[in-house]
Amino acid sequence: MIDEIIKSRPYIRRKIYSDRINPYIGKQIIKVLSGQRRVGKSYILFQLIDDIRKKDSEANIIYISKELKAFDSIKTEDDLYNYIQKSLIKGKSNYVFVDEIQEIENFELAFRSLLAENTCDLFCTGSNAKLLSGELATTLAGRYIEFIIHSLGYDEFLHFMKLEPNNDALNNYLNLGGMPYIKHIGLDEVTVFEYLRNVYASILLKDVVARENIRNVSFLESLIEFLADNIGSLFSANNISKYLKSQRATVTPQAVLNYLKPLVNAYFIHKVPRYDINGLKIFETGEKYYFEDIGLRNAIRGFDRRKDIQKVMENIVFLHLNRQGFNVFVGQYGVYEIDFVAKRKGKKVYVQVSYLLINNSTIEREFGNLLKIVDNYPKYVVTMDEYNAGSDYKGITQLHLGDFLLLDL
Numbered sequence: 001m002i003d004e005i006i007k008s009r010p011y012i013r014r015k016i017y018s019d020r021i022n023p024y025i026g027k028q029i030i031k032v033l034s035g036q037r038r039v040g041k042s043y044i045l046f047q048l049i050d051d052i053r054k055k056d057s058e059a060n061i062i063y064i065s066k067e068l069k070a071f072d073s074i075k076t077e078d079d080l081y082n083y084i085q086k087s088l089i090k091g092k093s094n095y096v097f098v099d100e101i102q103e104i105e106n107f108e109l110a111f112r113s114l115l116a117e118n119t120c121d122l123f124c125t126g127s128n129a130k131l132l133s134g135e136l137a138t139t140l141a142g143r144y145i146e147f148i149i150h151s152l153g154y155d156e157f158l159h160f161m162k163l164e165p166n167n168d169a170l171n172n173y174l175n176l177g178g179m180p181y182i183k184h185i186g187l188d189e190v191t192v193f194e195y196l197r198n199v200y201a202s203i204l205l206k207d208v209v210a211r212e213n214i215r216n217v218s219f220l221e222s223l224i225e226f227l228a229d230n231i232g233s234l235f236s237a238n239n240i241s242k243y244l245k246s247q248r249a250t251v252t253p254q255a256v257l258n259y260l261k262p263l264v265n266a267y268f269i270h271k272v273p274r275y276d277i278n279g280l281k282i283f284e285t286g287e288k289y290y291f292e293d294i295g296l297r298n299a300i301r302g303f304d305r306r307k308d309i310q311k312v313m314e315n316i317v318f319l320h321l322n323r324q325g326f327n328v329f330v331g332q333y334g335v336y337e338i339d340f341v342a343k344r345k346g347k348k349v350y351v352q353v354s355y356l357l358i359n360n361s362t363i364e365r366e367f368g369n370l371l372k373i374v375d376n377y378p379k380y381v382v383t384m385d386e387y388n389a390g391s392d393y394k395g396i397t398q399l400h401l402g403d404f405l406l407l408d409l
Contacts, residue, residue, distance in 0.1 A: 002063040011043040018047050033125040035149035036267035036292045037203050040180040041125040045097050062087040062096045066103035081110040094120035102126045108139040127207050129265040150323045151293040152178030154405035170402045175303050177295020196299035207266035227289050228301040231311035234286045267292050275329030275341050288330050290318045310355045317353050320405050336369045348377040370396050
């Protein structure tokens, strides 16, 4: 079956993920690919299957997809365990791939037993972070490794759409985002946004409302619209609650938090906490929220370049840092704010985002805040200015957004 599926669903290789995951093939650890619905997790599995078969043409591939009717009967851990046991072939290397594993009740119990038996190499995908904070983390602590799959980065968008890196391509990316299926739709905004609204409805209904038993869907949609309008704004559940009350939606701060969590769990939005650069601590309140795919945000609220460009740029820069494996924070240095502090394996990067450096006060704010930080880690000011792009000012690099998004940090 899997050969027919792969042939019917040709893919474009996303090297960033195969490079990260391939070193763990054959290791006795569960490989978990997580991420928002429709970002291409299934196709990463296809890549891995092809990579395995290139090394071992006799490998036994056991594939289960909970999105296919053929696997409707696999509902519990016993169903899953028994199906895999019957499919194992002695004398061969067995590889198990389960797509959308969160649809199988208590799947982690079957995986725990299979891992202990050491008869197969285990891979799975999931569209809910609760998978890791709950079931997997409790039952399989230390026995799995997570790879978060994202929508397309700008470099991938150019590759998928066969575009040259220029302002037109960048503007398309800022507007339409990076959901991989856009390759089959083209760059017509009306058609793409219709598709994205359908994806949004699917995420909302399947991964948020149904999974978390949410009753007040109208409030949830109002909350998402508020987040879409306030990308890059520091706020708390309390001020979101106050805003929604002004819109005649009476909710408590705790209720807001209860509705934000499922959106984060579905990888639809990302919560970015504040980081005290001086005290090296994370603040408990006053975070920012960014969307996993800016095209989904634009499909919900529209993209008015005049009023939205700064927040959309910030969202895109956050995604670029996040895709490259950084832990991303909003920086606080005394009374000064740094848009992003990104940390990864002992490395640190500081980034300020500004649409245009239109006057001296803007230049002083964007560069001045970074100059106050006395360390030697890379510092960037990312703009849409063509003038001075790529230049260096007192150790701080100014880059055009398009160049920054192609930078391997």
